[in-house]
Amino acid sequence: MKRLKVAVLGCGSVGSQVVRLLTEQADDLAARVGAPVELVGVAVRRLDAPREVEVAPGLLTTDAHGLVSGGEVDLVVELIGGIEPARSLILTALEHGASVVSANKALLAEDGSTLFEAAEKAGRDLYYEAAVAGAIPILRPLRESLAGDTVTRVLGIVNGTTNFVLDKMDTTGAGFTDALEEAQELGYAEADPTADVEGFDAAAKAAILASLAFHSRVTVADVYREGISEVTAADVASAREMDAVVKLLAICELKDGAVAARVHPAMIPRSHPLASVREAYNAVFVESEAAGQLMFYGPGAGGSPTASAVLGDLVTVARNRLAETRGTGESSYAARAVLPMGETLTRYHVSIDVADRAGVLAAVATAFSEHGVSIQTVRQEGRDDDAQLVVVSHRATDRQLADTVEHLRGMEIVRDITSVMRVEGMSE
Amino acid sequence: MKRLKVAVLGCGSVGSQVVRLLTEQADDLAARVGAPVELVGVAVRRLDAPREVEVAPGLLTTDAHGLVSGGEVDLVVELIGGIEPARSLILTALEHGASVVSANKALLAEDGSTLFEAAEKAGRDLYYEAAVAGAIPILRPLRESLAGDTVTRVLGIVNGTTNFVLDKMDTTGAGFTDALEEAQELGYAEADPTADVEGFDAAAKAAILASLAFHSRVTVADVYREGISEVTAADVASAREMDAVVKLLAICELKDGAVAARVHPAMIPRSHPLASVREAYNAVFVESEAAGQLMFYGPGAGGSPTASAVLGDLVTVARNRLAETRGTGESSYAARAVLPMGETLTRYHVSIDVADRAGVLAAVATAFSEHGVSIQTVRQEGRDDDAQLVVVSHRATDRQLADTVEHLRGMEIVRDITSVMRVEGMSE
Numbered sequence: 001m002k003r004l005k006v007a008v009l010g011c012g013s014v015g016s017q018v019v020r021l022l023t024e025q026a027d028d029l030a031a032r033v034g035a036p037v038e039l040v041g042v043a044v045r046r047l048d049a050p051r052e053v054e055v056a057p058g059l060l061t062t063d064a065h066g067l068v069s070g071g072e073v074d075l076v077v078e079l080i081g082g083i084e085p086a087r088s089l090i091l092t093a094l095e096h097g098a099s100v101v102s103a104n105k106a107l108l109a110e111d112g113s114t115l116f117e118a119a120e121k122a123g124r125d126l127y128y129e130a131a132v133a134g135a136i137p138i139l140r141p142l143r144e145s146l147a148g149d150t151v152t153r154v155l156g157i158v159n160g161t162t163n164f165v166l167d168k169m170d171t172t173g174a175g176f177t178d179a180l181e182e183a184q185e186l187g188y189a190e191a192d193p194t195a196d197v198e199g200f201d202a203a204a205k206a207a208i209l210a211s212l213a214f215h216s217r218v219t220v221a222d223v224y225r226e227g228i229s230e231v232t233a234a235d236v237a238s239a240r241e242m243d244a245v246v247k248l249l250a251i252c253e254l255k256d257g258a259v260a261a262r263v264h265p266a267m268i269p270r271s272h273p274l275a276s277v278r279e280a281y282n283a284v285f286v287e288s289e290a291a292g293q294l295m296f297y298g299p300g301a302g303g304s305p306t307a308s309a310v311l312g313d314l315v316t317v318a319r320n321r322l323a324e325t326r327g328t329g330e331s332s333y334a335a336r337a338v339l340p341m342g343e344t345l346t347r348y349h350v351s352i353d354v355a356d357r358a359g360v361l362a363a364v365a366t367a368f369s370e371h372g373v374s375i376q377t378v379r380q381e382g383r384d385d386d387a388q389l390v391v392v393s394h395r396a397t398d399r400q401l402a403d404t405v406e407h408l409r410g411m412e413i414v415r416d417i418t419s420v421m422r423v424e425g426m427s428e
Numbered sequence: 429m430k431r432l433k434v435a436v437l438g439c440g441s442v443g444s445q446v447v448r449l450l451t452e453q454a455d456d457l458a459a460r461v462g463a464p465v466e467l468v469g470v471a472v473r474r475l476d477a478p479r480e481v482e483v484a485p486g487l488l489t490t491d492a493h494g495l496v497s498g499g500e501v502d503l504v505v506e507l508i509g510g511i512e513p514a515r516s517l518i519l520t521a522l523e524h525g526a527s528v529v530s531a532n533k534a535l536l537a538e539d540g541s542t543l544f545e546a547a548e549k550a551g552r553d554l555y556y557e558a559a560v561a562g563a564i565p566i567l568r569p570l571r572e573s574l575a576g577d578t579v580t581r582v583l584g585i586v587n588g589t590t591n592f593v594l595d596k597m598d599t600t601g602a603g604f605t606d607a608l609e610e611a612q613e614l615g616y617a618e619a620d621p622t623a624d625v626e627g628f629d630a631a632a633k634a635a636i637l638a639s640l641a642f643h644s645r646v647t648v649a650d651v652y653r654e655g656i657s658e659v660t661a662a663d664v665a666s667a668r669e670m671d672a673v674v675k676l677l678a679i680c681e682l683k684d685g686a687v688a689a690r691v692h693p694a695m696i697p698r699s700h701p702l703a704s705v706r707e708a709y710n711a712v713f714v715e716s717e718a719a720g721q722l723m724f725y726g727p728g729a730g731g732s733p734t735a736s737a738v739l740g741d742l743v744t745v746a747r748n749r750l751a752e753t754r755g756t757g758e759s760s761y762a763a764r765a766v767l768p769m770g771e772t773l774t775r776y777h778v779s780i781d782v783a784d785r786a787g788v789l790a791a792v793a794t795a796f797s798e799h800g801v802s803i804q805t806v807r808q809e810g811r812d813d814d815a816q817l818v819v820v821s822h823r824a825t826d827r828q829l830a831d832t833v834e835h836l837r838g839m840e841i842v843r844d845i846t847s848v849m850r851v852e853g854m855s856e
Binding site: 017021025028029031032129135136137140141144145146147148149150215273276288290291292293294295296297298299302304305307308309310311312313314315316323325326331333334 | 445449453456457459460557563564565568569572573574575576577578643701704716718719720721722723724725726727730732733735736737738739740741742743744751752753754759761762
């Protein structure tokens with residue numbers, strides 16, 4: 001009976017859980033695959049580094065290149081992350097006839113096409129469910145379950161760190177800095193939290209989601225990005241007053257046949273299914289023409305959940321190897337244009353401190369209408385010697401909305417703009 | 429270039445949407461499949477029946493058997509429902525070399541093994557994502573994404589009618605009969621609502637979910653079933669008092685290597701992700717060893733959403749045909765025993781009207797402990813001349829709990845037991 005040989009590249013928190021499952025679940029995996037799956041090597045940077053799992057010393061190697069180019073490996077699991085050497089190793093593995101499972105969102109979002117073309121040329125699989133939203137099966141449903149439908153929109157909470165921080169700000173009233181510190185103490189945020197907090201991680205995932213949802217190639221350079229470091233306690237309080245909550249969203253949409261992909265904080269109504277995604281959980285909300293609204297929810301990170309997604313891919317890829325076939329692969333036939341952020345449709349929530357005198361509301365309303373933006377609601381709150389206007393617009397292009405805010409800033413009656421945030425997930 | 433020929437059996441609300449999508453999305457489908465997909469016949473009972481989609485007259489036939497046995501069809505979509513003639517038609521289609529997509533939960537739950545064996549023998553696919561939870565991709569994630577993990581529990585809201593009725597009872601305080609009438613008026617419940625209300629529909633889905641989750645064959649006869657027709661406004665109010673909500677749950681669990689599958693109303697905490705599933709939506713909550721907690725949410729029924737799931741399967745099955753391969757297929761290698769309901773672990777919520785005198789609580793507590801059931805919480809509420817005890821137990825076998833309730837009913841100090849309901853989704 002054929003045995004399938006697996007090499008694992010990287011043995012950090014995910015890699016060690018993959019190695020553990022490959023060992024502990026060997027019998028179940030063999031039953032599911034239809035042949036034994038044998039771990040033949042684990043590439044690491046340092047042989048003597050401490051790790052969460054015991055690896056037989058004969059399996060450990062620092063020569064990742066040698067491991068994937070020996071021609072003896074059927075399946076390569078790439079868990080190194082980053083661009084290089086991960087890209088070279090994946091390309092080498094494919095050239096030498098191995099199928100690949102990867103969790104490398106940065107690489108796939110930056111240079112997926114090089115990898116997909118290499119997989120196509122080699123006639124091998126490249127699967128990467130673990131690259132987006134950890135254990136949540138979202139790429140496979142997009143690629144396969146919804147393949148007969150037309151996806152129109154994807155809204156995702158795809159970064160656990162920022163969701164934890166925003167959830168803390170919402171439930172405790174804390175400011176960004178305090179909430180981030182708590183996240184760091186609890187291990188939900190890195191010492192250098194930039195990749196999460198500034199939306200880089202979510203932007204890579206948005207590029208992957210948009211590519212799959214719309215059958216087109218979208219790279220991270222196509223994704224508009226704003227992080228959460230400028231979200232204030234006042235923004236969160238203002239959201240609360242309109243029965244909304246602030247989330248960092250990855251939004252992928254079709255507009256007139258073009259793709260728009262963006263990551264930014266947004267207010268969403270508390271009645272929206274995404275609003276109930278708490279702590280470091282992730283969820284992806286999908287709108288399609290026939291299926292309607294779907295949501296996929298679960299842990300977005302962590303060694304063990306991510307390893308579950310890797311193993312799911314590994315079973316499929318292994319079965320394909322035995323059947324001498326390939327899975328669905330990438331589908332980029334639609335080759336859509338990418339819409340600039342300025343042309344994306346959204347709506348704004350703007351809190352404005354204004355002089356408390358007659359005609360103020362009319363002047364503000366005129367500023368909106370001069371930019372072609374219509375107002376959905378205005379709430380006026382008197383204070384001692386000034387007043388607060390809270391405006392929620394109807395949908396308009398981001399450029400019209402940004403121009404309106406710029407205009408407001410220059411008005412004599414406007415003392416300060418205390419909060420500007422996009423609003424998503426409301427029915428028009 | 430090879431064209432794939434598709435026959436659709438049944439042209440009701442789902443069938444007509446499938447026919448519409450096959451026609452309208454023909455170009456996209458061809459791109460996703462890799463070859464044109466051509467509708468060659470639609471089998472109906474009456475040629476002149478009114479339908480939601482225009483079907484070219486030459487395609488309509490009343491001879492379903494002739495359509496699937498002509499040997500010219502690559503893919504058969506079975507949307508007739510029920511046991512016969514659906515079973516014979518699927519078996520004939522497989523024998524004649526067609527791959528099959530079905531949405532027939534009743535047939536799969538009653539006699540899936542006959543179908544799976546026929547598909548295996550024919551070397552063809554049998555896919556049925558649409559049979560459980562409409563458009564929500566749940567079977568594919570269970571079968572493929574979680575194939576490297578060990579699922580331990582599935583909790584599903586898999587019947588939209590009963591969820592609508594229970595949601596109405598929760599939000600308006602209505603009784604079962606009034607809520608059901610409203611559901612019927614709005615088209616969420618049939619004129620004869622038995623299949624939904626008494627849990628038969630959910631039980632068929634539970635059998636399918638348990639089979640896939642635990643790699644074993646579970647039929648509808650193995651599923652314990654209670655409907656919602658005896659859920660009272662008092663039960664719902666009692667749930668509300670403990671910050672819980674009543675849902676009809678399909679529960680599939682592993683216990684000591686055996687499978688337990690059951691459908692019954694249960695109280696779940698409002699903080700549980702399933703509690704926020706409103707109206708006629710469905711959701712399936714999955715617990716697994718490595719991935720942790722996942723939830724899949726969306727519309728559980730309706731022509732268009734169900735057609736989306738059918739088309740997703742059709743694309744996969746069509747691609748497999750072109751590659752001359754099969755998909756994952758059924759995996760029943762684990763061949764697990766089925767646990768009787770009495771041995772299933774659960775917990776009870778019991779509301780008891782008792783005589784208001786000293787020692788009542790002690791007597792009731794003694795009754796629980798005599799059956800080996802420990803109590804988690806007791807709430808005592810005084811009334812005019814009697815008192816109400818609300819007891820939530822710790823986990824015990826269903827038999828121990830049922831015996832306890834039987835014992836309580838026979839006690840002299842117990843005037844009435846006003847509500848008995850299982851509680852799920854609480855941490856122990």
